[in-house]
Amino acid sequence: MEPLKSSIHDLVMGLPSLDVTASLSTCFNQLKAVMPLDGIYINYFDKQQRCIWPIAQVNALGTESQSGKISLNTFMCQRLTSSHRPRMMVLADVQDDPVTRWVLSNYLPQARSVILVRLLIDGVHCGIIGFYSNLANQYNDTQAKLLQQLHRHFALIAALEIQQRRQAGSNMSFQRRGVDQVMDTVPETVIGEHNGLAEVMLKVRSVAPTRCTVLIQGESGVGKEVIANAIHQHSNSGANFVRVNCGAIPEHLIDSILFGHEKGAFTGADRQHKGYFEQACGGTLFLDEIGELPLTAQVKLLRVLQTRRTTRVGGTGEISVDFRLITATHRNLPQMIATGEFRQDLWYRINLFPLDVPPLRERKEDIPLLAEYFLESAIRRLTDDDHSGVTEYDTEQLMEYSWPGNVRELQNVIDRAVISSRNGKLEFDLRGEVASVSAITSSAPVDDIEIIPLDTMLSQYLHRVLLLCHGKIHGPGGAAERLDVNPNTLRSKLKKFEII
Known part of the structure; x- marks a missing residue:
């Protein structure tokens, strides 16, 4: 597996462009030398139109x-x-999965065994990438887990690609946020606008009708994107909100x-691509984590x-942009600025x-409403079962915790409670959360420290x-x-645990 592992590492570090055909070609040419591979394809499931849209394929x-x-x-x-369909599937034979069998029979009938990896951005489905062989029984879980590392780029x-097709007139339905569009994943009403965020929302309503540039500051996970979206919504602009x-x-x-780039600007640029500045024309451009720009x-x-x-x-002419x-x-x-990492101007x-x-x-007064909102969302996304609501005891537990990960951590806790619930009863066990922080800061004897999952410990430690x-x-x-540690390695860990 070492040659495959090395090839995937090279691809993760240096896929050449965001062009779908160029990236698929590079990926195929590099991987076919180290694993059984007759082709790769990407398609997109359109829930609204009850169909699969094939996007691209290479062989x-x-x-x-x-x-x-x-x-x-x-x-x-x-x-x-x-909700039980896995993010990754290894099919020894496409006949084992009726959906894959039907889809591939329509445009890749020769495919026999396949590795399927779902393409997700912030938990939102953007399609699926399939690695296939014309022979059965060619793949295993180890290969699939290695290939899963490519999912973010694809x-x-x-x-x-979906966005460009829609701009070109396709009737493809892409309802949820992929890269740059904030849609139904951000609530229209800001939870806490009449309580803990009342002062913030007063400023939002004051600045929204103007074209003034706004800098939103706050710890990771406090909901800066929600506030940015609220500014856009209160501006009564019907134009794009590009994140x-x-x-x-x-x-x-x-x-x-x-x-953006012009056609032919670099290897793989076989079409013109509008950049985010152009896409935001007439609307709002939201640059999240601007401090990370080189x-x-x-x-x-x-x-x-x-x-x-x-x-x-690759272009020569200047384009006017207004956002x-x-x-x-x-x-x-x-x-x-003092350390030379950010420009003062x-x-x-x-x-x-x-x-x-x-x-x-x-702003702990917002916790009960946030908990109810995240609970409804988690039930829709993660399960088909009925669940009890957040009890008074649950609310007391949630209010007593300090929430170093802020609103994002609260959402994660609610999600875990829904996933681990039994007979619809929710259990908000925060002992692991508290222990992970106290284990870092406390000098208590080792025997007194509760063992918690390693990822939980690492997440809380990096937070601190x-x-x-x-x-x-x-x-x-x-x-x-x-x-x-290397800054890139640390940044990768922080993104894995959704700290940044």
């Missing part, structure tokens, strides 16, 4: 974009929407993603904000209207380290330096 004859759709019956749709590609997570963009793809990108962003003009990669800018960060930007541009979102521990470092990841005094 020994070459790579091609796909068109058309494959209709599904009610039974197939139920299987695809079941999820981004699939979401962009970009600056910390999730590979550095070598920043220019292409933000500014200095080279900060310079280019500053120029766009000054001139309101941009140039695509409302909202940025957000959990980092201490003035401290980053860019800070002046984005800090016109600063807005601080308080942590959940400072980041708090102690005031959100600073790299540079002097940053979390990476104090933990003696």
Whole structure:
């Protein structure tokens, strides 16, 4: 498995572009030398239209974009929407799964065994990537787990491809947020707007009708994206709300993603692509975690904000762009300016209207409403069973906890309670959460420390380290330096545990 492991590592670190055919071709050519592989395909399940949209496929004859759709019956749709359908499947024979058998019989009838990996962004389904062989019994779980590492890059590609097809006039239904669109995953009403977030929402309503640039600051997980969306909604603008997570963009793809590229600008750029600045024209551009942008990108962003003009990669002409800018960060930007990690002139541009979102521990009156909202959401997403509501005792438990991970941690706790519930009864056991923090800060004897899952311990430990470092990841005094790890390695861990 070492050759496969090495090849996948190389692909994860350096897939060349966000073009679907170029990335599939590179992936196929590299993997076919180290594993049984006759082709790779990407498709998308359209729940609203009850069909599969083939997006692209590659085999020994070459790579091609796909068109058309494959209709599904009610039974197939139920299987695809079941909460029990795994994120990864290994099929020794496609005959073992009726949905895969039907789909592949329509456009890849020669495929016999397949590895299926769901493509997810923030838990939202963006499609599926399949690695197939024309022979049966070719794959195992170890290969599948290694291939699963590619899902983030191809999820981004699939979401962009779907968006481009819709812009080109396709009737493909992409209802949930993939890369840049905030839709029904953000509640229309801000929970806590009349309680713990009353002061914040007063400022939101004041600034929303203006075109003023807003900087939202707050700890990780407090709901900065929700506030950004609220500003957009209260502006009564019917235009796009385009969200970009600056910390999730590979550095070598920043220019292409933000500014767009012309056809032929680089290897694999076989079509023109509009960048986020263009996509946000007339609407709102939300740059989340702006503190993660490298200095080279900060310079280019500053120029766009000054001139309101941009140039695509490989292009020569300037394009006028007009958008409302909202940025957000959990980092201490003035401290980053002092250490040379953030440009002071860019800070002046984005800090016109600063807005601080308080942590959940400072607005515990919002916890009961948030818990009920997340419970309803979790029941819809994770189970078909009926569940009891949040009892008074449950609420007391939730109110007593300090929530270092803020609203995001509360959502995770609710999700776990729904998953582990028995006979519809919810149990909010926060002992693991409390123990994970106390185990880090306490000098109690080892025998007195409760054993908790390693991932829980690591998540809470990294949360605390980041708090102690005031959100600073790299540079002097940053979390990476104090933990003696590579900043990229630490950033990967923080993203895995959804801390950033």
